[in-house]
Amino acid sequence: xxxxxxxxxxxxxxxxxxxxxxxxxxxxxxxxxxxxxxxxxxxxxxxxxxxxxxxxxxxxxxxxxxxxxxxxxxxxxxxxxxxxxxxxxxxxxxxxxxxxxxxxxxxxxxxxxxxxxxxxxxxxxxxxxxxxxxxxxxxxxxxxxxxxxxxxxxxxxxxxxxxxxxxxxxxxxxxxxxxxxxxxxxxxxxxxxxxxxxxxxxxxxxxxxxxxxxxxxxxxxxxxxxxxxxxxxxxxxxxxxxxxxxxxxxxxxxxxxxxxxxxxxxxxxxxxxxxxxxxxxxxxxxxx
Amino acid sequence: xxxxxxxxxxxxxxxxxxxxxxxxxxxxxxxxxxxxxxxxxxxxxxxxxxxxxxxxxxxxxxxxxxxxxxxxxxxxxxxxxxxxxxxxxxxxxxxxxxxxxxxxxxxxxxxxxxxxxxxxxxxxxxxxxxxxxxxxxxxxxxxxxxxxxxxxxxxxxxxxxxxxxxxxxxxxxxxxxxxxxxxxxxxxxxxxxxxxxxxxxxxxxxxxxxxxxxxxxxxxxxxxxxxxxx
Numbered sequence: 001x002x003x004x005x006x007x008x009x010x011x012x013x014x015x016x017x018x019x020x021x022x023x024x025x026x027x028x029x030x031x032x033x034x035x036x037x038x039x040x041x042x043x044x045x046x047x048x049x050x051x052x053x054x055x056x057x058x059x060x061x062x063x064x065x066x067x068x069x070x071x072x073x074x075x076x077x078x079x080x081x082x083x084x085x086x087x088x089x090x091x092x093x094x095x096x097x098x099x100x101x102x103x104x105x106x107x108x109x110x111x112x113x114x115x116x117x118x119x120x121x122x123x124x125x126x127x128x129x130x131x132x133x134x135x136x137x138x139x140x141x142x143x144x145x146x147x148x149x150x151x152x153x154x155x156x157x158x159x160x161x162x163x164x165x166x167x168x169x170x171x172x173x174x175x176x177x178x179x180x181x182x183x184x185x186x187x188x189x190x191x192x193x194x195x196x197x198x199x200x201x202x203x204x205x206x207x208x209x210x211x212x213x214x215x216x217x218x219x220x221x222x223x224x225x226x227x228x229x230x231x232x233x234x235x236x237x238x239x240x241x242x243x244x245x246x247x248x249x250x251x252x253x254x255x256x257x258x259x260x261x262x263x264x265x266x267x268x269x270x271x272x273x274x275x276x277x278x279x280x281x282x283x284x285x286x287x288x
Numbered sequence: 289x290x291x292x293x294x295x296x297x298x299x300x301x302x303x304x305x306x307x308x309x310x311x312x313x314x315x316x317x318x319x320x321x322x323x324x325x326x327x328x329x330x331x332x333x334x335x336x337x338x339x340x341x342x343x344x345x346x347x348x349x350x351x352x353x354x355x356x357x358x359x360x361x362x363x364x365x366x367x368x369x370x371x372x373x374x375x376x377x378x379x380x381x382x383x384x385x386x387x388x389x390x391x392x393x394x395x396x397x398x399x400x401x402x403x404x405x406x407x408x409x410x411x412x413x414x415x416x417x418x419x420x421x422x423x424x425x426x427x428x429x430x431x432x433x434x435x436x437x438x439x440x441x442x443x444x445x446x447x448x449x450x451x452x453x454x455x456x457x458x459x460x461x462x463x464x465x466x467x468x469x470x471x472x473x474x475x476x477x478x479x480x481x482x483x484x485x486x487x488x489x490x491x492x493x494x495x496x497x498x499x500x501x502x503x504x505x506x507x508x509x510x511x512x513x514x515x516x517x518x
Binding site for chain 1: 337339360363364365366367371373377378379390391393394395399438442
């Protein structure tokens, strides 16, 4: 209890130093929060694209059902193909209606006749996509083939690069936090040098002296992490309407509340470690 | 018991602070440690509390070989020795009560449980009415009493008082010496470093004399004046 009292006393004695420590922690955890959103969002987007049919073949309007069935059966017998799904004109209309249910004008204009029937095909290995694509493209029944390999690979390389840059940023910011926190706490320890000496002379252990400073570092970490998390979460929730329409069809939203809670808990743990480590470093040189 | 066996201390600067000191102080003794500035009085105190390590020799305090004491045991040693520092070493941003409570806090004693002990010590040294004040609000004599009260807080076996009357007028100095004598009468070993010849000549106490790091005298004074009745 006294340790907490001493910690609080130290913080109140130098509010500007406390503010500097909290701000730098906030910046770090703002970056951590945004990076986490990016990683989870991009993972969901990639999963979505990977789970979608990787090749979609649209039939010509005049294609007979028997020809379609024959092609579907042939594809099903091919070992490299994981799944084949036939989407009829009526089903295509249903999908269209579902996607545009809020726009009656678009619904009125379209009938099942003008939508092509299609086959949605996915392969076991991504490398086999190319062959399937070529086979379908050469078929006289097929009007158009959409091949999503490029979308996934572009998205993967972009998110991978963003992750690397983001992680580097978080590492740099964490190091900056540790150094600034160690400096702030170091100044405080230095101001208390005489008190520390007195305490040691009357029997204080090193840990008795260390604890208030370590708790102070953890406190700055917690407050900084909470503010960083709150800003990032607030910004994400505020952007949900815009992002939802931008990422139409990709099931990222709504983000479960548990995700935010887990993120906060993880950030608290990280912030606690960073804060404690910084303070430990700062006190170390005075307690040799 | 405190036993210094052929203890020498040479500082990094080359200054020889103590030279082959042999000194034994039994439990419950009152000893004046006398000598001019730089004679080695404070160095002996700092060696006893393991603030310094001897260059040569052995120091035994209550069966502890001080020089060989592992670092983690030093706080235990220091809790058994109450020190009244020459410069008092009070925490200026804490009240008198909090200053006296500090050793108990460090020892992990619950302050609520310790409250009675602190009140008792405050009464003993006669500063109970100042407990809520800060050190800056007290006179030199009162501050000296606070330092003694803090040294007494954990009921130590030994009190080391380093020039506790150094900056005080004669009347206040006598009060401090009386207080230390009373503490000694209750069984605590007291070693008091002083320059003041009047105390030494007036009180029938053991006097250990130092000069330039050498032990030059160790005598038990006989009663002379009315103060001897202390």
